[in-house]
Amino acid sequence: MSQTYTKARAKGMMTKQELEEAVRDGRIDTVIVAIVDMQGRLMGKRLTGDYFLQGGLDHGTHFCNYLLGTDMEMNTPPGFREMNWEGGYGDWLARPDWSTLRWIPWLNKTAMVLADVVSEETGELIDIAPRSILKKQLQKSRNRGFHVVMASELEFYTMEETYESIHDKGYEGLLTAGRYNEDYNLLQGTKNEPLYHKFRQYMTESGIPVESSKGEACAGQHEVNLVYADALTSADRHVSFKHGLKEISIQEGYAITFMAKPDHQWTGSSGHIHISLWDPDKTNNLFYDPTAENRMSETMRHFLGGVMKYTRDFSLCFAPNVNSYKRFALESWAPVHIVWSRDNRSAGIRIVGDKQGLRIENRITGADINPYLAYAAMIGAGLEGIEQKIEPEEELKGNAYESNGSLRIPKSLYEAIDCWEESDAVKKILGESVAYHYGYAAKLEQQAYDAVVTTWERARYFEQG
Template identity: 45%
Template sequence: MATATGTGTGTGTDTAGPYDALRALVAAGSVEEVIVAVPDLQGRLQGSRLSAPYFLDEVARHGFGACVYLLASDVEMNTGAGYAIDAWRSGFGDFVLAPDPATLRTVLPWDDGTAMVLADPVWPGAAHTPVEVAPRRILRAQLDRLAERGLTALAGTELEFLVFLGSYRSAWESRYEGLTTGTSYNVDYALQGLSEIEPVVRRIRREMGRAGLAMETARGECHAGQYEIVFRYAEAMRTCDNHVFFKNGAKQIAAQEGVALTFMPKFDAGEGNSCHVHLSLRGTDGTPVLADATAADGTGMSELMRHFVAGQLACLPDLTLLMAPNVNSYKRLRPGSFAPTGITWGRDNRTCPIRVVGAGSSLRIEHRVPGGDANPYLAVAAAVAAGLYGIEHRLELPAPHTANALGDASVPRLPATLGEALRRWETSEIAAKIFGEAVVGHYAQAARTELEAFETAVTDWERVRGFERL
């Protein structure tokens, strides 16, 4: 599936062409409903099911109203003051979800008779002004900045997840204690020991393929019950659309199979779930621009790539919040784990947050900070923005880190907590200039809301530690 290359505010346009295939399937009785969905601040899909004829006759052309709080709420769907969108003050009014026909999926193998399309929120009125704090809009702004330089971004995301035997309902009722992992031990690259999770992961692989995602690889990972499916890279917006579609569908398939899976960055003391982001640049004609076989330093990196990587290092402390947005994100980014803690780069060095990998036309960066909870639109937007900052300021790239960077005291540290990342983000001149005050304030409020919820919660750790002995 391709993605939009313009503003993505498709209300009021002629929809005969983009929806011809859907129209034919509806006429044949193969599609009865269309889900219109918008990615929220957490990267989850929120939306409504519409009858297919209603979608084609009305919504495809004019959009569909949805409450503004969908882009101003936390995981529990609580909202309040402090966001750029104040749902209470505005009386919980609507914005308009403008379907992006380029994201249409006419086949959802796990939801028979249903199609799905992603939408961009716009404010009511003839101008169809985009909602600036919407995740897709934030990424689109950075991709437009690249386009002004004659560049496009290709991206791929590598999502890991844990599979547990037993349903989501039983996991909830046990308060997620005593769950049975889908494998008994570390199955990293293993070709055995996967029998209990193979039925569900096989179904996920096959049904994602039927829905239009092109799988590259799949394998077991380090934590018991951990698995990774990697899909083919694509234009950056399309990759992020695929990412949120995959997470949503994988959970539904798991529920239908009577098992539960989680993408949370750190479920327990074992290995966390990462979401490594691969990113490369091309000219608008498709020409690779990051590689230079004649580079005097022998790295094969062009001058543009050196600036691009240097920008990642310069901006990472201020933009970490967009890649690690939750309290749990930082439980994964701890010393002693196989996740980055410092700010450095290396050639094929997995202990660095920025790993330069590949050669020639496949030369790219692998950003290893995001975890399974990352909103892909925001994480990719941050990486693109950082790279552009390095290019615009012609930043010099330091020497690569060739040793183990995990826990290396000589390497500058990433923000170690959500609170630290929040302070860097909301006081950052770089973030304000790149994203604007409204976006900075909006996502700062999202982080504050997350912190306040955590700081008022009493955890199991506190009960075990203090119930009898304090």
């Protein structure tokens, strides 16, 4: 991960005027308008270029509000306050944020713009929408004189088969695009380089700058590092990147998964988050103090203290699914304890970089996060630490897996739900409506899992039970 903060406009981004010109001369004929749902997926519409030129996006485009009240399978369970049959499942408005407009090189003559979810009556942001949640924390940061800079590292598995073939055989016997651990292994990486080269090239061409890609610690596992940027831009890039990789893999006859733990014998896939606070002019990293111990400023110490104190409270944002908690295992490269350490990959919170590149790396987050929620939780907890002047515990020296007495990451979604519901900080930082909405969604996910009889159960109990 680079230690520099790039503020220039990324290649592949477009202005609204440039889109109009591209539509008129035939280079673009389709405009995708996308919102981000609770699970971090892109949902939206494909509009014709002609409709766009006629002013079809001047006020945004409508969508059914149920899109922010579904489970992973797009069911519409009862119990959500903002969307239900009693309310008729009405419309909200997707209002394009034209600063996110990008060319999509892997789709024919297509551009995409991300949208905020707003009320058509008032034009105000809908509180429970993921992008709104992050924007609220960024406004708090600006009010306190902080500019938040973040980046994501994303790990994933590549399969030598399609989503359809995997589905048809019941998600058993998955064929990874590799046969041995390929962590930094250039020979194994070369075998899939035709695909990974497309990933890096297309992402950069669409305004999602990639630093590097490398093999990860299991067969078929790979990692891509995205370039540091302001927090909202990084979250936008994160979801666009995940969506784009899946689309490209479909075109090439592969399948990509960002599951935290696709198989109990495989290394989990992480989604590490890097963060630092800068001054409003975006010239100085406020985490760095050359006179302080470890070069960590008071602002950084207190931010770190808040993140550590409230990590258990916000675990639903850092590990959102039942499967997420299978990743946290001893000596698995995923942490189990909420401790911090300098350049120590066994710790949940790792301090890396120096001077302008000094930053906090959250290693707890998995590849299955919704980045808007995870970013917002980390920012909100850190700001609370600054406000309360929370000092972090002493730096962990040595093997964090053996850190007896330290706070532990919740072991299950059940435990994370309890932490969420018992937390005053979640309600204070995110708001009561957001706390209810995402807590209720987590309960529904747990209930759905509990109702299913698994292959593991049949194999264990069918004959012997």
